[in-house]
Amino acid sequence: DGTVFRPSNSREKLEKHLSATGGAVVTRFPPEPNGYSHLGHGKAMGMNFGFACGANGKCYLRLDDTNPEGESDEFTANIQDMVQWLGWKPFKVTYCSDYFEELYEKAVELIKRGYAYVDHQTPAEVKEYREKLLESPWRNRPIDESLELFEKMRAGAVPEGQATLRMKQDMKSNNGNMLDLVAYRIKFASHPRTKDKWCIYPTYDYSHCIVDSLENITHSLCTLEFETRRVSYYWLLDKLDMYLPYVWEYGRLNVSNNLLSKRKLKYLVDKQMVDGWDDPRLLTLAGLRRRGVPPNAINNFCRALGRTRSDNLISTDLVDHFVREELNKTAPRTMVVFQPLKVTIINFEGHEQDQVVEAKRFPDANSPTYKIPFTKTIYIERTDFREHDSKDYYGLSKGKSVLLRYAFPITCVDYICVDGEVVELLATYDPLKAIKPKGVIHWVPEAAPGTKELTVEVRLFGKLFKSEDPRLHSNWLEDFNPQSKEVINDAVALHCLKDVKCGDCFQFERKGYFVVDRDSSSRKTVFNRIVALKSSFRG
Ligand code: ATP
Ligand code: MG
Ligand code: MG
Incomplete structure (x- = not known):
């Protein structure tokens, strides 16, 4: 008073x-x-x-x-x-x-x-x-x-x-x-x-x-x-x-679609509704670390909250903003295809070894570069092709062109279906880069002869609670979202991601920022999505 x-x-x-x-x-x-x-x-x-x-x-x-x-x-x-x-x-x-x-x-x-x-x-x-x-x-x-x-x-x-x-x-x-x-x-x-x-x-x-x-x-x-x-x-x-x-x-911090109460977090952990105290979906600091959130991003976020006395609900978007701001500076770019769709480039000639494109680690002009082989067979994201085209769609469709990031424009000339499912695209590429498509997509080449594609596991995380402020829900447990984790088992990655180690962060172009999880083994690398990118279609 x-x-x-x-x-x-x-x-x-x-x-x-x-x-x-x-x-x-x-x-x-x-x-x-x-x-x-x-x-x-x-x-x-x-x-x-x-x-x-x-x-x-x-x-x-x-x-x-x-x-x-x-x-x-x-x-x-x-x-x-x-x-x-x-x-x-x-x-x-x-x-x-x-x-x-x-x-x-x-x-x-x-x-x-x-x-x-x-x-x-x-x-x-x-x-x-x-x-x-x-x-x-x-x-x-x-x-x-x-x-x-x-x-x-x-x-x-x-x-x-x-x-x-x-x-x-x-x-x-x-x-x-x-x-x-x-x-x-x-x-x-x-x-x-x-x-x-x-x-x-x-x-x-x-x-x-x-x-x-x-x-x-x-x-x-x-x-x-x-x-x-x-x-x-x-x-x-x-x-x-x-x-x-x-x-x-x-003011006490609260974050949308999540909870910050040790008692409730402990309940989720004890009942195995999440994978331990450092589950990447939790806002425990251990969870955020495993999620790949850099400590700087957390400190910058907390500083931005200021010393106010208001007890607001802060949107996860604000956390994400500081995470992106930090990772944009530190996470090298690379390409991973989550749901591979095979593309055969029918006018591709010559030996695979001859064709190499140069990609950038960072967007700035003097960024370090790395090499990607360009092959007759490549993989693109299944969602970057549509059988039924529309005007505002910038992906591939029969007769349509896109630019392969760091490489060449390709035009889809036909596609092959098996049991109603599209299994392969036939395309031509434009080595002179005369056409300038609006859409830019990521891709990965076929593995070198005698080796296998580098498949990786990718974990994507959604909201842990369905309502914006689960504290207001009459029963916070009913508000829990059991579908907050999605696992993709067979994403295909560029070969340069072969020797990564736990904690390494990358930007998968168009897909977001990812970190190597400690569940990785010599058999398979596991990536956690730290945060998605803001917009993801046009390069
Ligand atoms: P919980 O309900 O999660 O157990 P608590 O306040 O009991 O929280 P403590 O371990 O006693 O947890 O907290 C240590 C310090 O951190 C205290 O000064 C407390 O006020 C502060 N603190 C705890 N939760 C928050 C929060 N959500 N936002 C800001 N400060 C917090
Ligand atoms: Mg307490
Ligand atoms: Mg206390």
């Missing part, structure tokens, strides 16, 4: 803080290791690392590991890997669990100051009492009793679910996040780092602000859904007489 309570930092607190930071900006990127990082985290990294970087400051990578059940070393490793992949360098990697002892001591202090109590209400009771703005019957128990019980909780002498530590905030508040939030709960769960040392774990609301203050964070940036929790953040630090970082919220 605009009038957020923010007590001032005392001169003493401020001086201590400044002597620790030297007046420089200190931020933190605080992911919970309960899933793989996604594009939204890319934005959050840009906000935190980017802001510190631009201000000559520091940014911590802090693993917010306070819910041992859903957290794992695998997730922690992925987060670190992705931070590095996007080019960010943490000042330090810390864990909330590094501070468990200090957090516990602060909780004892909070009880002693009369601002926390051990409660025994069930979650249902807590909910009901909050709705009615009623105090828990345990709220005003003696301080000593809470101290003793809290110690017992820590020692493992209280069963799970029987007690929590709650902050004594404001049960009359119209902000639900001031209604005595839980600070600690009992969980007899082994923690990836502290193992069985603890059986009580602090909540986000309790730990986050304290650790921010302990790390001398100057700007605590988080997403908008935390705005209403800012009051509690400031309240707790004030009650503990700790330095208050400046809290600022920004």
